[in-house]
Amino acid sequence: MINFSYTIWIPLLPFLMFLLLGLAGHKLKPKLSGLLGTGGLGLITILSYVTAFKYFFTSEKVDGAYQKIIASNFTWLQFTDKLHIDIGVLLDPISVMMLVVITTVSFMVHIYSLGYMKGEKGFERFFAFLSLFSFSMLGLVLATNIFQMYIFWELVGVSSFLLIGFYYQKPSAVRASKKAFIVTRFADLGFLIGILILSFNTKTFDFITLTDPMGTAIAQGGGIAFLGLSVMTWSMIFVFMGGVGKSAMFPFHIWLPDAMEGPTPVSALIHAATMVVAGVYLVARMFPIYALSAPVALNVVAYVGAFSSLFAAVIACTQTDIKRVLAYSTISQIGYMMLALGVSGYGGHEGLGYMASMFHLFTHAMFKALLFLGAGAIIHAVHSNYMTEMGGLRKYLPITHITFLIACLTIAGIPPLSGFFSKDEILAAAFHSNKLLFAVEYAVAGLTAFYMFRLYFSVFWGKDTHYSHEPHEAPATMTIPLIILAVGSVVTGFIPFNKLVTSDGKIFESELELMIAIPSVLIGLLGIGIAYIMYRKESAVPDKLAATFKYSYKWAYNKFYMDELYLFITKKIIFRYIAEPVAWFDRHVVDATMNAIATVTQGVSYRIRGFQSGQLQKYAFVFITGAIMLSILFIYLWK
Amino acid sequence: MDILSLFVLIPVLTITAILLLKDTRQVRLVSAFGMGLQLLMAAVLVYLYLSARHAGNIDEMLFVKDYLWFKSLNIHYAVGVDGISVAMISLTSLVVFAGIFASWEVEILKKEFFISLILLATGVFGFFISIDLFTMFMFYELAVIPMYLLIGIWGSGPKEYSAMKLTLMLMGGSALLLVGLLGIYFNSSPDKNQLTFNILEISKVVIPLPAQRMFFPLTFVGFGVLGALFPFHTWSPDGHASAPTAVSMLHAGVLMKLGGYGAFRVAIFLMPEAAHELSWIFIILTSISVIYGAFGAIAQKDLKYINAYSSVSHCGLVLFAVLMMNQTAMTGAIIQMISHGLMTALFFGLIGMVYGRTHTRMISEMGGLMKVIPFLSVCYVIAGLASLGLPGLSGFVAEMTIFVGAFQHPELFYRIVTIIIVSSIVITAVYILRVIAILLLGPTTNEHFEHLPDAKWFEKISVITLIGSVAAIGLAPFWLSTMIGTSMHPIIERILALNPF
């Protein structure tokens, strides 16, 4: 047995860094705090790689399956004898894989930020928040129980809130951060309710007990029914609601595009590579329950994923803000992962979708981080977010151009880049399970290639725009992470995920299915081709098309008016028709009742004060009559 | 001299010292010293308590002292603490300590202000250490009355109205409460022995069920008025809005906890059967408090009103959890009291400090304060995050304990209500973020605010004391939870033994 107890330092180190930078950051030189943060993260990146290596290659397997190892665990809060929140470290294939993803991307983003955020006010605050985020995200993936996950789930939410609102004097950033927090908070409500139902029925929070395929939790959970679905299904749907919120699936996707108000490295780290895939990770974590005990909930996962990926891809085709295009593309790609999980089964080749989903999560983290960091470099050079104001940048930003192109090819699924492999596995899994979903994903693959190359061509080719000042290539701190990530995007496709990360921990055989792979590459090329025609040079085609499909274009451009719908619900219904009436009711009914009691008392006393007339003889008369009456009462009547 | 009576004695001595002072500038130093000593005593008490427990002392109440006071009615001055009271005493001494520093710059009638403030604290301390219903009630009244002066004299806005309203409503609650307590007293000995006010002795007998049915609602509502139970909460917004900073802190932070603590220690503990039978009514009322208070807070424009409604919501959660009558939920209720006490004291303290600088509490008139007064703003954000239940701060621990505990209730009705209650976390997030966004973030709207000074040293002491406690509970909740939980255990055992449901 290998000792993994040091892994507790992986989340703990960034936390200490957060405390250091948060409490003493303003006393340090900005550069020093940046380097401290980056150095700390470099350290845990190394630790993570070591852990991954030890876990996958030297830890012993039982029955051919990777074991779930509790590296450390202590009780944080005791509820009842059986229910307690532990804080600990759970190592299993997906958590180790996530460790690698998070630390790699986070490290890259840290280095990148040293250049990108240079000279910004609040530089040390930025690194403190990044450390807080890294801590929370690592705690999330290493959680040993569902409540620990919920704790860190909330913490990543708040670090995301803090980072989106980093430019706190910009009203749009403030609005976006608020929106992100509240929307995900609403989804977390579902997560919490799911946890409550789950724990009530299984009397445990512990992942290992919960997800043991032979365990009591899975066996007993299906029994009790409520409104036609088993309790386990209900709880899993609620838990998935949390995942929908965090992963920005439809209908809780609205916060993600707005979240692009944050600094670009943050978008790369949180809103592309790591935090937003937490929902996928959650479903993967609970996967045995979904697959064995709550298949209806798993279907919900599949359909939500499929719909979101299509929906977001359509919107992405019309957006002009490059970060928003990437944001919708993220939603779409995460939809893919959700779908893959949704169509997967448990164990062996059945679990192809599960493996594909994790594979795609891994590769997506690389190329999407690359895309965002590239976008950051572009914005850094041009000082604009809008691709309408860009064009012909390939001359000015050669490194960015190349790496961006690699990323675009990867996401479009062109072999032999990593996106091709992972996407292909997903399509294969969908094909074997549900033809309708397969068809949707097939179309989305084409759309993806189209909108990514629309972005690519209009930024780097297209019209030659005159810039107010000459765009220049980013400094080395920014380009090095780009290059590393580009290499990652190329090579990660060759990692044999079917031997490492599978639904039941055992190896299964999977091979490239050419019947699926070839058409998917073709449709990708088709998308690229269309984009080439339309955006390679300045052309009137896009405008014409937009004019032809005026209404559908307008709807897609306005994101199908989802924001307006939400605004209507929150502003009009909740604020105008619930909160304000409640406040009014409180003042004018409840409080008025209390005041009315006081007023009535006062009125009565004004009425009866006339008795106190100051006429001595009246008092005496009343006194004597009273005395006589009492005498009569007690002598004659009260026998 | 026993250690518990010191908690009443130290404030009284402080008051005496203040009375004897000639120089009004020294008043605050003496107060700070007295309350600092009190805080130290609280720490000593925690230590003594834990070591006594560690040494294997399993009595229900520790450090019990009993002096006969009025023989004819068998009234005693009886004190004793368990883990719950120790926790509440620590909370009180923290909040009072912070409150003294928050009112460092009171301008008029300094002496009288600090005397009233400490008198209030005396009442609260006395309430928490008493195990005799009569003494308890006496201290309860002692805590409520100085409020009238504190708001009426040092308040702002329609202070006379607010002070009058608050005092009258609380007195109305006291009237119900007195009837309830006397009802308990006269039923405290079914076999016609000596009647008693002692909680421990009463808990050993079963009060006849008809009497419980009559006196449980009286006692519960009586305490509930102070715990802001819907619909008896309306004193809270006006009272808090008019009260000076330290008084808001003490009132929301500590005094409102008297309601929750009393409802738990007296109403539920002594009359569990009726509590179980009638809990559904009060469950409905408290859930209305929780949701309604939160929605009420969304629509407010005045910072203090927002916080007052938020207190209604959070204190509703306390009463709700107490009514669930199982160990986890009730432990959660106590943690929630402590957590909310610290958090809301922090909030009111910060609001007072912001108000002292901007001279307005209307959120629409402020904006972008983060840039101008970063220390206070960051603290405000932390307070807000604690209030909306961020893990790592105390609110999360309390709320989760309540939710998990309440959801273990065997009846479906209670679980469904729990789910409704859980949704309050979203509403809380909405109003907290709304305030933070408008008040602190964004561009600085008013040029008069460009050069406001940030926190002074005494303000920092006040704020850091509270934030430190909030974070300590949030990061390491196990000791608090264990301390309360072990004390809760015998209580729950008794409730269940009398009442097998």
Add this chain to the structure above:
Amino acid sequence: MASNQIMFILFSAMIIVFSILTVTSRKILRAAVYLLFVLVSTSGLYFMLNYQFLAAVQLTLYAGGIVVLIIFSILLTSHISQNFESSGWKKNIFSAIAALTGAILAIITILEYGFTASTEAAQQVDMRLIGKSLLSVDYDGYVLPFEVISILLLAAMVAAIVIAKKGAPKKIVLPKLNQE
């Protein structure tokens, strides 16, 4: 009819008639004189009951002291010839009804109650006994009330002087009740 019965009837008749005249007379000085008659008749009753000392006190203190005091104050505050305006008939009637009801009630009670006269030998009340009792601290002693009454009289004297002392009466400003 024994002589003492005749005397009793005489005194009773005087007391009742002059009492009624005292409270109904329209002229205040006359009322005072009627009161004097009542008090003198009462002292006659005391003689009949064999309390000579008390009768003497009644005569000197009441008839001599208080009535003179009252007459002085009448002279200070009113004109001798001044007639009272009659008070309202409603008031008179209701008061009369109340007084009559009370009287009837009391008389009925007295008549219904069976008093049993004591058979013990009457104690001779002489001055020596009274003096001893007043200054005695024994069971039958009255030294405490005696002392208290002396202080009371002193206090009354002081109070009478202070209250009636001449001096500009201070205008008392009554606080107006807050209507709202």
Add this chain to the structure above:
Amino acid sequence: MNSGIPIQYFLILATLMFFTGVYGFLTRRNLITILMSVELILNSVNINFLAFNRYLYPHKLEGMFFSLFIIAVAAAEAAVAIAIIINIYRRFATINVEEVNEMKF
């Protein structure tokens, strides 16, 4: 001296005197006549005390002493009352009780 006169006679006499005093107290407006009514009431009570003492407890002296003290208190009361009346007269220029009614709401 009192043989052949039942105690009830004294009591009825005292009752009548008492309620005459009450009637006077209720109807007269002049403060001095009110004071006189009070004297009547006190006297009737004295008669009661003495009658009870003589008829029911002839071997004791309580009734007599009580009367004695009542007379002393009455003297003091009269002195103070007259002082008050004179003061009122100075303050209000009247001793009509109906016009002296500042002690109202």
